[in-house]
Amino acid sequence: MKSNLFKYTKITAFLAVLLFSINSNAQEKDASNYDMSFEFKTIKQDDNSRLLEANFNGKNIEDRKDIIPMFNAEIKFFNVLNEEEVLLGTAKTSKEGIAQFTLPENQKYLTDENGNINLIARFEGNDAVAESSAEIIVKNIKLALNLEEIDSVKTVLVTAFTFDESGTEIPLEETDVIIYVQGMFSKMKIAEGTISEGAFEFEMPTDLPGDSNGNLTVFSIIEGNEQYGTVIQKKNIKWGVFQKQIKENQNTLWSSAAPVWMYVVLTILLVGVWANYIYTIINLFKIKKEGQDIELETES
């Protein structure tokens, strides 16, 4: 494991140097062992900003499991319509080979007559690594999440619309949505459904614990949709039924007392052993007494 890490760091550093080098034949020769892979996705976040994310890796031609992230590569993000290309922003890849750029809620996009936004992420290449780019087309949508108590029923209401050229809301049809709640380490899926006529309704379970104050964070997510990409909405609400854990952990390092069975076993063992010691001592006294009697008899 240690040697793999070493290899990982070394090759990552090597590719980073390779990326900005011009005159290095040996490095070029090594880079040829790797196929460049470029992935691009967009996530519309809960504050209605849009995250653009490009993932740039080198895959070993011989060993496909050997994937090396491209570090410090400059990725440019564009909004394209026909021949027109607008630069949205640039970002450099992290050690994991990921470049991210966030567009604000009020960002104006070039859209076609159907309201599609054409986005491109591009690495312009250098002498060592060739140009790579990826394109996605998404529609801008408005996803709303409402948490309401309707007739004492805790209800999750999801509404989703797209917009036409004139900005009129068009309800979404046949689109999958997933409802999650935030757990300690990750999100927990609690329902899956389909948005129909721009709405999805779901009855929230009443036995979710939430945090120590009973707060729940509910997410509605359209995940990796072909038309809309990933769209996230979230809300906090005090619907949790938090109860303090009353069951004490048994036999922990910090327990003030050992488990009962341990006392019982120890007592049985010690009583058994000490009873035998006492029995031995009693017999020694009997031996002594007999010896004293014999001595008295001999003297008399």
Added chain:
Amino acid sequence: MNIDTRKRELVKELSPMLEKSSLLSKIWIISLISIILVGLYAFILQLSNGHEVTGMRDNVVWGIYIVNFIFFVCLSYSGAFIAGVLHFFETPLKNSIARIVEITTVLSLIIGPVFILLCIGRLDRLYYLFLYPRIQSPISWDIIAILTDLIGCFVYLYLTFIPDLAILRDASKENAEVPKWRKKMYKFLAIGYQDTPTQHERLHKIIRIMSVMIIAMAIVAYSVLAWIFSLTVQPGWNSSIFAPYFIISGLYSGIAVIIIAMYIIRKFYKLEKYITKIHFFAGGVILLIFSLLYGYFTFSEYFSRWFSHKKHDVDLLNTLFSRYFWQFIFANYFGILMPIAILFFKKLRTVKLVTIAAIISVLGIWLNKYLIVVPTLETPYLPIQDTRAEFVHYSATWVEYSLSLTGIAAFCLFFTLILKFVPAIPMSGIIDLEKRKQLKRKKDNQLATEL
């Protein structure tokens, strides 16, 4: 056979070893006392300056003290085990070696735990261990096991001494050369034992029960000692076979030490008549069996660690095969294969070669224990902040070596002093054996006459 005459004969034969103080024995005792005095100085130094004078630091909190502790305590448990087996099964070799085994057991159980005290940084807080014990801690189990076992072994040793003390009491009555204090001591400790049938039966019954008990106690105490290590998640310690592994290695070292003690006592007290070549031959065979078992357990232990490819286990093995290469080779190859090579061939099972094999085994086992304790502590899960070499790596100082030698010297000194008080060969055992033989002869003769 007149029993009283035979007793007198045996006392005459074996008592010179109680009275004789040759120049050699005087030099021996003075040398041992000198080593102990140097150790005492080292102890005062450690007490006043703290563990700074040792090689123990934040990372390696246990050094050769704990190695000595395990070695001596294992020796004691194996002694108890062997003594129990010898008595319970009335083995023919019992008479010649039983006392050596019993003394080894008690002395090592007294000296071993002293090393644990040397490991404690704040000895002034030792009583906290008894005031606030944590029953769920294997260390508490070990303290309970050691104390119980110590008392049990003392009682057992005393029980086996009683018939001989009675013989010596009777013999010293008319002997003006025997000092008064010694006569008084024999009388007091013999508790009026006259070897009457009732007394004989009673004493042997409790010895028999105690012999079974100390076998069981030795196994429990051995396992508890192993659990101090194996119940942690430390690499190299967290092992399910550690308890049986400790039992086997303890018995292996115990048998080896008994063979060495047999050789020295036989040579020094000229007891060739009682400790014969057959004893060494049998000891050699038993040592061979245990060396094979020990080798098998050692192989299993390291093989499973190597094959598991767990990061920390692999790191530990890398340390063992780099920094501790020669120690590892000596402990786990030379220390096991060499005794096997010597003892495997019948012709090589001579007194001297069996003793040499035993010495190699003892050194190998001690080093094996060192390799269990120190390298694991040198490869912690979390790196420490101050990574100065002397903080990460352990090397024992003269203070630790001196106190370790003091332990060995104290063991030898007490052994010598005990043998000045009671003979190395139990006289009562010889008489019992002769009685049994006489009875058997009588029965055979009776049967022959009837036929």
